[in-house]
Amino acid sequence: GAVVSQHPSRVICKSGTSVKIECRSLDFQATTMFWYRQFPKQSLMLMATSNEGSKATYEQGVEKDKFLINHASLTLSTLTVTSAHPEDSSFYICSAGGSYYGYTFGSGTRLTVV
Amino acid sequence: ELKVEQNPLFLSMQEGKNYTIYCNYSTTSDRLYWYRQDPGKSLESLFVLLSNGAVKQEGRLMASLDTKARLSTLHITAAVHDLSATYFCAVVSLEKTSGSRLTFGEGTQLTVNP
Numbered sequence: 001g002a003v004v005s006q007h008p009s010r011v012i013c014k015s016g017t018s019v020k021i022e023c024r025s026l027d028f029q030a031t032t033m034f035w036y037r038q039f040p041k042q043s044l045m046l047m048a049t050s051n052e053g054s055k056a057t058y059e060q061g062v063e064k065d066k067f068l069i070n071h072a073s074l075t076l077s078t079l080t081v082t083s084a085h086p087e088d089s090s091f092y093i094c095s096a097g098g099s100y101y102g103y104t105f106g107s108g109t110r111l112t113v114v
Numbered sequence: 115e116l117k118v119e120q121n122p123l124f125l126s127m128q129e130g131k132n133y134t135i136y137c138n139y140s141t142t143s144d145r146l147y148w149y150r151q152d153p154g155k156s157l158e159s160l161f162v163l164l165s166n167g168a169v170k171q172e173g174r175l176m177a178s179l180d181t182k183a184r185l186s187t188l189h190i191t192a193a194v195h196d197l198s199a200t201y202f203c204a205v206v207s208l209e210k211t212s213g214s215r216l217t218f219g220e221g222t223q224l225t226v227n228p
Contacts (some may be wrong), residue, residue, distance in 0.1 A: 006156075034215060043202065043218045044185040046156075093156055095216075102147070110178060 002028050002072045004096050006106025013084055013113055023094035029074035030096035032105070035067075038091040049073055084113045102109045116141045116207040121220035127193050128227055134223045137186040137203035145206040146186050147179050147216065150199045157202070160188075193226045200224070 003026040007100040013019050024035060029055040032051050036044040048064075050071035058064045066088075077096075081088055089112050097103040117140040127133050137146070145164055151158040152165060161170045163179035170177050174197065176189045186203055200223045204216040 032214065041223075044221050046215055046217075049215055079168070097214075102159065102162055105157045105159075 001094070001102040002026075004030070004094060004106040006094055010110045011112070013111070015085055015113055016083055018080055018082045019084055019105060019111060021092055021094075021111075023079075023082075023096070023106045025075050025096050025104070027036050028096075028104075030077065031074065032096040033071055033099065034079035035069060035077075035079050036061045036093045036095065038093060038108075040068060040091075044093060047079075067106060081111065084111070086113045089113045116143070116205060116217045117218050118203060118219040120201075120203055122222060123219050123220055124223050124225075126225045126227060128196065129194055130190040130204045131194050132140065132192065133190050135190070135203075137188070137205075137219055139184045139186075139203075139205045139217075141184075141207055143181070143205045143207055145171050145181055145183075145187075147204045148186070148188055150177075151202065151221070152199050160201075164205055170182075190224075195226050198224055198226045 004066045006026045009024050027095040034049050035109045036048050038044045046059050047055045047062045048069050050069045052071050052074050056069040071077040091108050091110055093108045095103045121136050125137045147162050148160040151157050162200055163178040166181040168179045179186045180206045200221045202221045203219045
């Protein structure tokens with residue numbers, strides 16, 4: 001079946017630094033990638049939707065200059081958290097798909113900003 | 115705006131018992147998904163329901179969809195400890211402005227006690 005590989009699985013960074021999270025579709029082409037954030041004991045909140053070769057569409061309240069999304073190829077999408085702060089600590093999950101065949105989720109990245 | 119509500123949010127049940135989780139959504143949809151999430155992990159796909167009256171079963175879990183009532187249920191039969199997890203329903207809106215994104219319910223945290 002379809003697999004989305006997400007890396008890193010865990011990252012600890014210092015406040016003020018940037019962190020890049022990668023999601024790769026291994027055996028299919030991901031035209032659309034969704035990026036979610038999940039705080040402890042809460043549901044998934046959509047941050048942005050990216051389509052290959054075009055600018056990402058951000059949800060209301062999500063700072064596009066802080067959460068940079070690049071979807072330059074059909075197999076790779078990246079999320080860069082710039083100038084990270086402790087309140088950015090969260091579980092970030094990518095998801096490819098959106099067609100009638102469903103969605104494939106990455107394994108998630110636990111970001112801790114200290 | 116599509117809203118998805120689950121209840122209960124917390125469910126503690128004894129092994130061997132039956133229970134149902136409910137998922138209501140506010141606007142027309144043609145796809146509803148159920149996912150399982152274990153602590154610290156990403157989402158595991160359980161079911162996709164595509165039409166009114168659809169029923170799917172896998173082991174001790176059975177999901178159904180009533181599009182007229184905008185209601186899906188996830189029924190647990192003879193619960194076992196291994197079913198302890200958080201369960202999410204997610205819906206794709208038919209509104210064009212929503213694209214193909216998923217909207218998640220709040221999640222139901224299920225604990226099965228011996």
